[in-house]
Amino acid sequence: MQKQRVAVAMSGGVDSSVAAALLVEQGYDVLGIMLRLWSESGQDNHNRCCTPDAMAYARQVAVQLGIPFYPIDARNVFYDQVVEYFIRDYMKGITPNPCIRCNHNIRWDFLLNHAMAFGASHLATGHYARINLDNDRKRLLKAVDEQKDQSYVLHVLNQEQLSHTIFPLGEYRKEEVRQLASDFKLPVADRGDSQDLCFLGNGDYRDFLTRHSNGITTEGEIINLQGDYLGQHSGLAMYTIGQRRGLGISSAVPLYVLEKDLEKNSLVVGTKNQRLKDRLWAENVNWVSISPRREPIHASVKIRYKSMEEHARIIPTAADKVEVTFENPIPDITPGQAAVFYDGEYCLGGGIIQRSA
Amino acid sequence: MLNNSPIFLDYASTTPVDPRVIEAMLPYFDQSYGNSSSIHQLGQQAENALERSRLTIANIIGARKDEVVFTSCGSESDNLALRGVAFAQRENKSASHILISAVEHHAVTNTALQLADLHGFELEIIPVDKFGIVDPEEVNKHIRDETAIVSIIFANNEIGSINPIRKIGQVCRNQGVLFHTDAVQAAAHMPIDVNDLNVDLLSIGAHKFYGPKGVGALYIREGTPIFPVQTGGGQEFGLRAGTHNIPLIVGMGKALELTQERIKERNDHYSKLRNLLFSAITDSVPMTRITGHPTQRLPNHASFAFKDVDGNTLLMMLDAAGYACSSGSACKTGSPEPSDVLLALGLDPDWALGSLRVTLGQQTSSEHLEGFLDVLPKLIHQVRGLGNPN
Numbered sequence: 001m002q003k004q005r006v007a008v009a010m011s012g013g014v015d016s017s018v019a020a021a022l023l024v025e026q027g028y029d030v031l032g033i034m035l036r037l038w039s040e041s042g043q044d045n046h047n048r049c050c051t052p053d054a055m056a057y058a059r060q061v062a063v064q065l066g067i068p069f070y071p072i073d074a075r076n077v078f079y080d081q082v083v084e085y086f087i088r089d090y091m092k093g094i095t096p097n098p099c100i101r102c103n104h105n106i107r108w109d110f111l112l113n114h115a116m117a118f119g120a121s122h123l124a125t126g127h128y129a130r131i132n133l134d135n136d137r138k139r140l141l142k143a144v145d146e147q148k149d150q151s152y153v154l155h156v157l158n159q160e161q162l163s164h165t166i167f168p169l170g171e172y173r174k175e176e177v178r179q180l181a182s183d184f185k186l187p188v189a190d191r192g193d194s195q196d197l198c199f200l201g202n203g204d205y206r207d208f209l210t211r212h213s214n215g216i217t218t219e220g221e222i223i224n225l226q227g228d229y230l231g232q233h234s235g236l237a238m239y240t241i242g243q244r245r246g247l248g249i250s251s252a253v254p255l256y257v258l259e260k261d262l263e264k265n266s267l268v269v270g271t272k273n274q275r276l277k278d279r280l281w282a283e284n285v286n287w288v289s290i291s292p293r294r295e296p297i298h299a300s301v302k303i304r305y306k307s308m309e310e311h312a313r314i315i316p317t318a319a320d321k322v323e324v325t326f327e328n329p330i331p332d333i334t335p336g337q338a339a340v341f342y343d344g345e346y347c348l349g350g351g352i353i354q355r356s357a
Numbered sequence: 358m359l360n361n362s363p364i365f366l367d368y369a370s371t372t373p374v375d376p377r378v379i380e381a382m383l384p385y386f387d388q389s390y391g392n393s394s395s396i397h398q399l400g401q402q403a404e405n406a407l408e409r410s411r412l413t414i415a416n417i418i419g420a421r422k423d424e425v426v427f428t429s430c431g432s433e434s435d436n437l438a439l440r441g442v443a444f445a446q447r448e449n450k451s452a453s454h455i456l457i458s459a460v461e462h463h464a465v466t467n468t469a470l471q472l473a474d475l476h477g478f479e480l481e482i483i484p485v486d487k488f489g490i491v492d493p494e495e496v497n498k499h500i501r502d503e504t505a506i507v508s509i510i511f512a513n514n515e516i517g518s519i520n521p522i523r524k525i526g527q528v529c530r531n532q533g534v535l536f537h538t539d540a541v542q543a544a545a546h547m548p549i550d551v552n553d554l555n556v557d558l559l560s561i562g563a564h565k566f567y568g569p570k571g572v573g574a575l576y577i578r579e580g581t582p583i584f585p586v587q588t589g590g591g592q593e594f595g596l597r598a599g600t601h602n603i604p605l606i607v608g609m610g611k612a613l614e615l616t617q618e619r620i621k622e623r624n625d626h627y628s629k630l631r632n633l634l635f636s637a638i639t640d641s642v643p644m645t646r647i648t649g650h651p652t653q654r655l656p657n658h659a660s661f662a663f664k665d666v667d668g669n670t671l672l673m674m675l676d677a678a679g680y681a682c683s684s685g686s687a688c689k690t691g692s693p694e695p696s697d698v699l700l701a702l703g704l705d706p707d708w709a710l711g712s713l714r715v716t717l718g719q720q721t722s723s724e725h726l727e728g729f730l731d732v733l734p735k736l737i738h739q740v741r742g743l744g745n746p747n
Binding site: 031068070072073077110113114117118119 | 667669670677693736740
């Protein structure tokens, strides 16, 4: 009988390399694919996940595992679908999560299509998350290693995509994965984890925006909720919600960025208590593990990748829109980030935060 | 799993070493392992093997024994020809004009470019027709008094087209200009007679004709002004220093001998298979062109351009399906550019990026091609469905 073919997305890092090795060990017919993503011209060596160096590591791993390796040119589609939106969102005063967009528009679209064209039935990645089959529905679960759990950035997947996906690392803890890398004698066992956004290279997102967007550094007023003038800001995109340092204003009590008023180009700051909100509205809601809800449900909600879960009521207001009411007010709800809903280890779904109150 | 027995349809990139060649080489690794420059008997054995191989090759190509210089590969032969002659010609007669065609191998193009960029030579590039073929009259028009060397490829690696080397050689001879040809692809399939071809220099590399990688030769007509590029000991008439790699040199002699046997019979067989590829693929795949000349081309060489196809992705999908092929813009890092050769034919980039080269060899059977022809149209349809990333 012919073995099932799985395409594993390789980045030259520890996680995807171990994912590939586990699939080979489990007897799949494995092939490695790697996205060649966009990087700023002159900075080709700095895209964190697909530099020539990273590709050389991925190639070495592939040869060692005895699997073929194919790099796919995704530079243009990545620029159009991810980088351009990243810049546009900042211009709109919101803080995007490009990894979510990449998963939705590149990995589980462009890359999955390529995997299928290579004859694979499944796309595997080194993400920390799990997929279960429950009553004919695929369910997305948190990774066993909750510290590394990446279900937050995967909540955008649909049933069709989940049924063609394997997450070989979901059952492992990061330490175990490192140990496996060393047991498999993979040349990447000692490579560090990637941080931050791949296309920023080694730079700061603020420098990147300055290079790529005219007018992003247009100065404006810093005001408080009463509208009092407190100082000047150096461009709204240069600040994040909840930011305290670097505001350049003096005050008796610590002041934090509360929101961005795009119309007036002013940065609104306030005290610690003023950061707290107990409602948010999200759109583009995807119910990843359950059938779309019409009635309110209780869930735990994360408002950014690394935030704590908070108890809340999710109230569907339209097919892909919800209002979320928190039991206790929480600080720094940031438009552009995702609100992702959990029931225990199940990731129920999520949407993009539009505003809060 | 890595497919360890893919069907190899990439004989223009390299070939497996013929078992008879391996057998001929073996004694020179650990038995007659001497340095051909040594006085002692081991050295004498090595020198004997070296000179026998030189004689074999000289006889096959119609050269004198001392007109054959061994190098490490076809590219080195091209380097020695262009660089060596260009510098000598400038030194001897202030000639500093170099003529090459638009479809040369990179070994010629990039050497000529460096001579122009770093050493002050003037480089002129002769255009080709839509089949990638150089018109001898164009060469004639471009030659000047100060032309140091003309270099025109015999048969192109990407598109297989064969240039009228004999006529171009005649033009150069009439004008008293030195003429080099890169015959690295041609030597595997065409009779090579340096006198009939009117060439002054001719490059070959063994691994294209079932010989080992790492050895090549340059024919240099007696009296041709040329400086060494690699200096050191006096090996190879002072033109190419370095201890001789006797096993590889022996292998090259044997391989060329075997290749030039029964050349016509083999070529008839290849052409038949190739023409089958041409008709089957142009029939079954919409928006397809044959690149290069349809008949004036290497018998084992079929090349295509498919509109709106990412050629690199196609090659990977073919590999995943068990077929090893190549293209004009093969890129291992996921950032393909259309090749200069395909652009020189006047192909638009939306065609030039979708190139495919299928080259046949000793192990190719019609069953292989049937399987290939079954798979290819489906894969092209799939690649087109993935959208053109460019």
